[in-house]
Amino acid sequence: MDTGRPSKATRRVAAAAIAAGLALVVSGCGGDEGGGRSGADGKPPTRATAPKDTGRGTPAADSQQAIGEVKGPDGVVVTLHSAVRDTGGFVTVSGTVTNNGTKIFNAINWRSNETGMRSRSSVSGATLVDKAGKKRYLVLRDTEGECLCTTGLSGLKPGESRPVFAQFPAPPAKVTEVDFQLPTMPPATVSISD
Secondary structure, three states: OOOOOOOHHHHHHHHHHHHHHHHHHHHHOOOOOOOOOOOOOOOOOOOOOOOOOOOOOOOOOOOOOOOEEEEOHHHEEEEEEEEEEOOOOEEEEEEEEEEOOOOOEOHHHHOOOOOOOOOOOEOOOOEEEEOOOOEEEEOOEOOOOOEOEOEOOOOEOOOOEEEEEEEEEOOOOOOOEEEEEOOOOOOEEEEOEO
């Protein structure tokens, strides 16, 4: 007698088919930006810019080296580890922010004045200043308007440190020394390396 309901075996086969289909869809939506393509040498393509997600897991430059230090209010210290000129026409400044104070730190005052930024706690307000050339360089933005810098810089507990970075347009090759500035912090003079 047919009750109009599929048998248990039919339901199992249908569930297995659906699961296999979903597995194919998910594997086809991989996270690599190259869409699974590789270069002529068989290696995946490289990125020209730093990663956008720059939270707790972003690696900093050699944290044993310090090319500058900025001490701000409430015990917040930014130690700069490198300012590297890239052949792509930008300079990446890397460092570590440490909360030596007694209360939680949020980098809300370090952001730029733009209203379209999604991350409110970032170093998007950082600048490089070429004093000799009288030019100020702002943090670069991606095609969506987000800064090429550390974002999500909130909830830094007392005694905690996190890596930070910001990318800027490169000053002319003859410029080897600039001031790195963050809002609410004094500037630090750093040397640009190649």
